[in-house]
C-alpha cells in the first residue's frame with residue numbers, strides 16, 4: 149500500500165507540470181465577435197471582461213470587427229488615458245486581428261474610430277509573468293496563519309485565484325495522505 153501515496157504524488161507533479169506549461173490560448177476580446185464597439189454601459193466595458201480573464205505570456209488577443217468602420221490601436225499608457233490616436237505603437241485595420249502577448253505587464257488598446265475611445269472603447273490587458281507560478285518543489289502544507297494572514301495579499305485577482313486553487317489542491321493531497 150505504500151506505493152499508493154507515491155502514485156498520488158506523482159500524478160500531482162504531472163498536474164502542476166501541466167498547469168505550468170499549459171498551452172497558449174487565444175482570447176476573443178469581449179468574449180464574442182461584435183464586442184469591439186462603444187460599450188452601452190459601464191458593465192458592458194471591455195475592461196470588465198478583461199478583469200475576469202487570465203492572460204499569460206504567449207497567449208494571443210483576437211479582435212473581430214468591421215474593418216471599414218473601426219480599427220485597433222496599441223498605444224502607450226499616456227495615449228490610452230488621453231485617447232490620443234495620433235502616434236500608435238501598432239495599428240491593426242484588418243478586422244480579424246490577432247496580437248500575440250509576448251511579455252508580461254500591461255498592454256493598452258484604443259479604437260482608431262473617431263470619438264470611440266472617448267466613449268469608452270478601450271482595453272487594458274495585464275499579462276501575468278510565468279514567475280507567478282508556484283514552484284514545483286513545495287511540499288509542506290501551508291499553515292492556517294499563512295493562508296489567512298495579510299502576507300498573502302494578492303497582486304492580481306487572477307494570481308489570487310490560481311493561488312487559491314493551488315492551496316485547495318495541496319489541502320486535498322494532505323487530507324488524502326492522512327486518511
Ligand SMILES: *[C@@H]1O[C@H](CO)[C@@H](O)[C@H](O)[C@H]1NC(C)=O
Pocket residue numbers: 230232233234235
Ligand atoms: C498626441 O500625441 C502626439 C505625439 O505624441 C503629440 O504630439 C500630440 O500633442 C498629442 N495630442 C494631444 C491632444 O495630446
